[in-house]
Amino acid sequence: MGSFLSNSIIQPPGYEEPTVLAAETPFTVSEVEALYELFKKLSSSIFDDGLIHKEEFQIALFRDRNKRNFFAERIFDLFDLKGNGVIEFGEFVRSLAIFHPNAPVEDKITFAFKLYDLRQTGYIEREELKEMLQALLHEFDLVLSDDLVEIIVDKTFKEVDKNNDGRVDPEEWKEYVSKNPSLIMNMMTLPFLKDVPLAFPSFVESSGVEDH
Numbered sequence: 001m002g003s004f005l006s007n008s009i010i011q012p013p014g015y016e017e018p019t020v021l022a023a024e025t026p027f028t029v030s031e032v033e034a035l036y037e038l039f040k041k042l043s044s045s046i047f048d049d050g051l052i053h054k055e056e057f058q059i060a061l062f063r064d065r066n067k068r069n070f071f072a073e074r075i076f077d078l079f080d081l082k083g084n085g086v087i088e089f090g091e092f093v094r095s096l097a098i099f100h101p102n103a104p105v106e107d108k109i110t111f112a113f114k115l116y117d118l119r120q121t122g123y124i125e126r127e128e129l130k131e132m133l134q135a136l137l138h139e140f141d142l143v144l145s146d147d148l149v150e151i152i153v154d155k156t157f158k159e160v161d162k163n164n165d166g167r168v169d170p171e172e173w174k175e176y177v178s179k180n181p182s183l184i185m186n187m188m189t190l191p192f193l194k195d196v197p198l199a200f201p202s203f204v205e206s207s208g209v210e211d212h
Contacts, residue, residue: 012050014088025097108188
């Protein structure tokens, strides 16, 4: 029979078969199909071209295309694996897979490191940690004095930067996270991804493929 998606003559750029994506991620075929329906909705909210643009991504996450959001931009950049300014379907599924409860912890740790590595140097520097903290405080409308922010950054950085070279490398990050597992599990896990068809039931009504 094959997937109802497979019968489409024209697929958008970056489209990949659900069976292929299911084999490479924790998602089942029907879950990938549900994500495709979600992807189609997101990718046509402003530009109907089968690709998710930054404005569409920001609307999906924060319901506001005009207000610049630090986290939306960071996550968009990391989802945009090809670095071409848009998110294709394959990129969408593979990136979301990292947030799946059954995804390897190693993948979550690596993604979180990249999230903090704002300048893509392969290290997390003190200023990057400070920027992330300030963005987090802003996101939750929390106000701390500059002095208190500096104290928090200094304390955290001192805990992570074991060799005192003024920057955090991937191994130091991994060691720190292993001692603070809730940091990754809370930030890098979306429980509803464990059962996408239940989260988005109307998206999979026409699925004709058995799960693998």
